[in-house]
Amino acid sequence: MKKEVPFAIGVAIIVVAAFFAFEAIWHQQESASSINTTYSPSTTVNPTETSHAPTLGTQNVVANSRFKIPLTANGTSYTVVVYSPDEQVSTLPQATCQGDGEEYTGDYQLVTLLGNTIVATSSVGQNTFDPVSSAFPLYLANPRVPFIALSESAGCNNNQVYLYAMNSKGAFIPVSFLSGNKSAQGQDSVLMSIDNNSISIKNNMLLVHWYNNAGPTAGYYDDQYGYNGSSFVLKSSHLEQ
Numbered sequence: 001m002k003k004e005v006p007f008a009i010g011v012a013i014i015v016v017a018a019f020f021a022f023e024a025i026w027h028q029q030e031s032a033s034s035i036n037t038t039y040s041p042s043t044t045v046n047p048t049e050t051s052h053a054p055t056l057g058t059q060n061v062v063a064n065s066r067f068k069i070p071l072t073a074n075g076t077s078y079t080v081v082v083y084s085p086d087e088q089v090s091t092l093p094q095a096t097c098q099g100d101g102e103e104y105t106g107d108y109q110l111v112t113l114l115g116n117t118i119v120a121t122s123s124v125g126q127n128t129f130d131p132v133s134s135a136f137p138l139y140l141a142n143p144r145v146p147f148i149a150l151s152e153s154a155g156c157n158n159n160q161v162y163l164y165a166m167n168s169k170g171a172f173i174p175v176s177f178l179s180g181n182k183s184a185q186g187q188d189s190v191l192m193s194i195d196n197n198s199i200s201i202k203n204n205m206l207l208v209h210w211y212n213n214a215g216p217t218a219g220y221y222d223d224q225y226g227y228n229g230s231s232f233v234l235k236s237s238h239l240e241q
Contacts (some may be wrong), residue, residue, distance in 0.1 A: 058116050065111070066104055067135035073146045073166055079113040080148055080172075082124075082135050092130060097156035101131040110148060112170040120170035124162070128152060132159065132194060140227055141204050148172060149199065151192060157211040158191040161199055163232070176231045186231055193220065206232050212239075 062068070065081035072078070084106030092103050105128045112120040130153050138147040146166045154160040164172035176186030191210040192198045198209040206225040212218055220240045225232035 058113065058118055061111055061118070062113070066108070066129055069135055069137055069148060071137045071146055071148070071166070072139075073170075074144070076114070078119075078170065080137075081111045081113065082108055082129075082150065083111050084108045084127075097132075097153065104129045110164060110172045112166075112172070114170070120172075122164065122172040124150065124164065124172075124174070134159075138163070138199070138201050138206075140201055140206075143227075143229070145227070147175070154191060156194075157213060158193055159198075160189045161192045161208075162189045173230075177225065178231050178233045190223075190232075205235070 061083050062079075062081055064087070065083040066087070067082040069080045069082075070077065071080050084104075087104055087106035087108075090103050090105075092101055105126070108124050108127045110122040110124055111118055112122070127150065132153050134149075134151045136149050136151075138149055139145070140147070148164045148166070150162045150164070151159040152162075163175040165175050166172055174188060176188060177190050178186045190199075190208055193209045193211050195209065200207050204227075206227070208223045208225065209220065210223070211220050217239065221237055222240065223237045224235045226235050227233075
């Protein structure tokens with residue numbers, strides 16, 4: 001004889017089955033939502049990182065530099081290049097003190113390279129370079145400080161020379177020049193004769209040879225500067241006889 005399932009028991013079985021079916025569907029949706037959140041574009045792209053990507057490679061900086069200077073500091077060999085990202089080139093008029101050729105202007109930087117790696121970039125501001133301009137290293141023995149000298153035309157007799165001291169991180173700090181009077185404001189450059197070997201360091205003193213064309217004191221001068229850690233201080237100046 002066939003037994004019938006009581007009505008209440010049947011309803012209970014249906015409710016339990018529906019509950020388990022709903023829970024399975026809910027877990028499946030939750031899992032899908034978790035996957036979509038993990039791989040959404042907003043979590044896999046970091047705008048902060050991409051905004052700091054370098055815009056200029058080492059090769060480009062070196063290839064487009066105005067000067068390339070070998071320099072040694074604490075036994076390590078560096079290359080320092082004079083580079084401007086906005087350099088402009090113009091042709092010099094004929095019969096100028098700077099000679100024939102091209103003139104370069106821009107907002108320049110001293111870029112310090114160790115091998116193919118840029119270790120420091122130091123701004124030196126707006127500059128103009130022409131055929132008589134130059135860039136070269138100078139070394140002080142005590143304290144041991146390497147310098148970069150940038151020389152620009154200052155007329156037919158002299159060039160204007162700016163010195164930059166290298167720090168422990170490979171960056172360059174501008175050096176001022178003092179007349180010896182403590183109350184006097186330092187200058188950012190000195191005049192150097194266009195003759196060869198017009199600026200050098202000897203016996204831990206900076207020697208500068210320059211031409212003064214002012215009135216009765218006109219002539220070539222030899223100046224000596226001592227270094228105080230941040231500035232070169234004038235120690236002596238005499239007119240060549």
